[in-house]
Amino acid sequence: MSALEIAGLVHAYGPQRVLDGVDLVLQPGEFTALIGPNGSGKTTLLRCLAGILQPQQGRVAIAGAEMGLNALTAKQRLGFAVDPTLLPMLLTGRQCLELFAGARGLGQIPAATLDLAEALAFSRWLDQEVQAYSLGTRQKLGILLGLIGEPPLIVLDEPMNGLDPLSAFALKQHLVRLTREQGCAVLLATHALEVAERFISRCVLLLGGKLVRDWDSAALAAIRRDPGTSLEQVMVEALQRFGAPRTD
Amino acid sequence: MPQRSSVATLAQMNTYFHPRLQESRRVAANRLRRLLRLWPQTLFHLAATVALLALLGAGIARIDGDRIGLVLRLLAAQPLVVAIAFAAFGFAMCRSATLALRTELKLGWWGAAPVPEAATRRSLHLNAIALTLFGNLVILLVLAGIVLLSRRSTPWFAPLLLTASLGFWLGSGAGYLAVRRLAALRRSRITQLHSSAALLPLPALDHAQLRHLPDWQRRETVRRWRSGGRNWQFLALGLLVPMGMPLLPLAGLLLLGVALIWYGLALRASEDTLVHATRLLAALPLSFQRFAAGTLRYPLFAWICASTLGATGLLLQSARPIVAALFILAIGLGGLISLCLSWRYRHRPHLARVRASAEVSLLLLLAYQLPMLAPLLALAMAARHYLAARSLA
Numbered sequence A: 001m002s003a004l005e006i007a008g009l010v011h012a013y014g015p016q017r018v019l020d021g022v023d024l025v026l027q028p029g030e031f032t033a034l035i036g037p038n039g040s041g042k043t044t045l046l047r048c049l050a051g052i053l054q055p056q057q058g059r060v061a062i063a064g065a066e067m068g069l070n071a072l073t074a075k076q077r078l079g080f081a082v083d084p085t086l087l088p089m090l091l092t093g094r095q096c097l098e099l100f101a102g103a104r105g106l107g108q109i110p111a112a113t114l115d116l117a118e119a120l121a122f123s124r125w126l127d128q129e130v131q132a133y134s135l136g137t138r139q140k141l142g143i144l145l146g147l148i149g150e151p152p153l154i155v156l157d158e159p160m161n162g163l164d165p166l167s168a169f170a171l172k173q174h175l176v177r178l179t180r181e182q183g184c185a186v187l188l189a190t191h192a193l194e195v196a197e198r199f200i201s202r203c204v205l206l207l208g209g210k211l212v213r214d215w216d217s218a219a220l221a222a223i224r225r226d227p228g229t230s231l232e233q234v235m236v237e238a239l240q241r242f243g244a245p246r247t248d
Numbered sequence B: 001m002p003q004r005s006s007v008a009t010l011a012q013m014n015t016y017f018h019p020r021l022q023e024s025r026r027v028a029a030n031r032l033r034r035l036l037r038l039w040p041q042t043l044f045h046l047a048a049t050v051a052l053l054a055l056l057g058a059g060i061a062r063i064d065g066d067r068i069g070l071v072l073r074l075l076a077a078q079p080l081v082v083a084i085a086f087a088a089f090g091f092a093m094c095r096s097a098t099l100a101l102r103t104e105l106k107l108g109w110w111g112a113a114p115v116p117e118a119a120t121r122r123s124l125h126l127n128a129i130a131l132t133l134f135g136n137l138v139i140l141l142v143l144a145g146i147v148l149l150s151r152r153s154t155p156w157f158a159p160l161l162l163t164a165s166l167g168f169w170l171g172s173g174a175g176y177l178a179v180r181r182l183a184a185l186r187r188s189r190i191t192q193l194h195s196s197a198a199l200l201p202l203p204a205l206d207h208a209q210l211r212h213l214p215d216w217q218r219r220e221t222v223r224r225w226r227s228g229g230r231n232w233q234f235l236a237l238g239l240l241v242p243m244g245m246p247l248l249p250l251a252g253l254l255l256l257g258v259a260l261i262w263y264g265l266a267l268r269a270s271e272d273t274l275v276h277a278t279r280l281l282a283a284l285p286l287s288f289q290r291f292a293a294g295t296l297r298y299p300l301f302a303w304i305c306a307s308t309l310g311a312t313g314l315l316l317q318s319a320r321p322i323v324a325a326l327f328i329l330a331i332g333l334g335g336l337i338s339l340c341l342s343w344r345y346r347h348r349p350h351l352a353r354v355r356a357s358a359e360v361s362l363l364l365l366l367a368y369q370l371p372m373l374a375p376l377l378a379l380a381m382a383a384r385h386y387l388a389a390r391s392l393a
Helices: A042-049 A071-076 A093-103 A111-119 A135-147 A165-182 A193-197 A217-225 A231-241 B002-016 B020-037 B039-061 B065-076 B079-107 B117-149 B157-184 B187-193 B213-226 B231-240 B247-280 B288-316 B321-344 B349-369 B373-392
Strands: A004-013 A016-026 A031-035 A057-062 A078-080 A153-157 A185-189 A202-207 A210-215
Touching: A004 A042, A016 A042, A016 A057, A016 A202, A016 A210, A031 A042, A031 A165, A031 A193, A042 A057, A042 A153, A042 A185, A057 A071, A071 A078, A078 A135, A093 A111, A093 A135, A093 B213, A111 A135, A111 A165, A135 A153, A135 A165, A153 A165, A165 A185, A193 A217, A193 A231, A202 A217, A202 A231, A210 A217, A210 A231, A217 A231, B020 B039, B020 B079, B020 B117, B039 B117, B065 B079, B065 B157, B079 B117, B079 B157, B079 B231, B117 B157, B213 B247, B213 B288, B231 B247, B247 B288, B247 B321, B247 B349, B288 B321, B288 B373, B321 B349, B321 B373, B349 B373
Parallel strands: A031 A185, A031 A202, A078 A153, A153 A185
Antiparallel strands: A004 A016, A004 A057, A202 A210
């Protein structure tokens, strides 16, 4: 069973069609980077597949459960990192984790989450109120909340923003472990191609509301083997080929 | 070169006032352009507004201006009470508006802009003065409207306007100075003032599967209570206390007033937290029933506390037990409707507030005419909102 199936997804803000018939299937264990220029619809796509936005057309299924028909089951199988601006300022990090653990039907914070908190150097912040956190610390808490319970599909939107290099490395190692050992599929929207390049097994390019390129693990391996090229370069070439607008 | 001259004007303005003023001007211009672009819609809204105003005018024309004038003449005979009441309104309005603007200028997207402190201060002055002038204009228009409706001479007009205006200016000035004083406090002191740690732990309040959600509502309530968000209501309560009131009824009145003020704040904080939690938990596998059960506990606790305090207050004022029971029922039903509306419009909290005000007003009117029917209708409305909220999940 696929970890994620998106078919014919359409979403528009007023007359502006941001997603224009997106199709995507992720298999368990795939670590996929979703790339694309600003305004290409990455965040909208992630919010649609997490059930936060209701798409106008199309279907989303998480590990076999359709978001439109059975949102509760679909969300049970999805981990979505929380936007740091939405965190409750008056609760502590541990209280937030306990709240999410309870909502997922877990009796307590899983040991794996506490281990990841330790790896991200977040443990010392667990009992502090969120209002005392820096941007990077809030980002860490948002990621921990998304990964709690290690569901079959994990979705992260620019998770490396604000993370120090050690924490970013620890997170990437953890995500790779989740895909290889637990069979979780990870979908990660990012601009940091050089960061994604070494860890991902697949990369898709979203442009003008459509997925226009898909690099599988063999294509990525070829890029990695070639010292004269990089994912960044390949993406720039793809953007030029598909006529991405230059706004700078 | 219109662009260059516009930039020059902006630069010149920045030395005197905060560029936020320019921002407001440009936003207003954009809105006007949008209204012109969507002219059929604008025309429809204008026609609807004119029709509503005509209806309102017809309704106002039926008001007995002489009767209101009599009340106002009696009020004008008590200048101190009028002045204090308007001072309280001026204080609340100016304090909250200045605080909101100051926070926006300091922490919002202008926060890091190189704007001179004096320009920010002048802009806050200007905002406070403009608001007070606007408030005075509203007072003048309301009183002038009553003069127009009155068929007799209106000797109360000038003294009442003068007293109200003076009170309003003084209150507004005090509100502005209160914000300035707050700005001068050291950060640690402010943090301490607004601390949200509750005095007593209440683990029984927690929901087994949504731990800390009721605590979040409680802490938000405590934070707002300690930051003095409802101080002006206490001032209004103070105005209700008659001179020479015996001690026991006085304690009862104060208990009732404090219970109502606190209940209103707890309900509002709980509902705001509910809206925030909806966004936070949006991607989680959480059924609406569980979410509702988790967010109901603290408002229920607040209702029990407010009922106990308020009913005790009423009994201390020698009210009959049936009145105390009706009070408990009334605040319970009012809170229930407000909460159900917040669940229903958890993605549009503003609409929830507008509808809550409208529906509670409607129920009060109905309770006046058909007292037996009002609770039933309130329950039916709450049930309808709950079902609608559940269907959205």
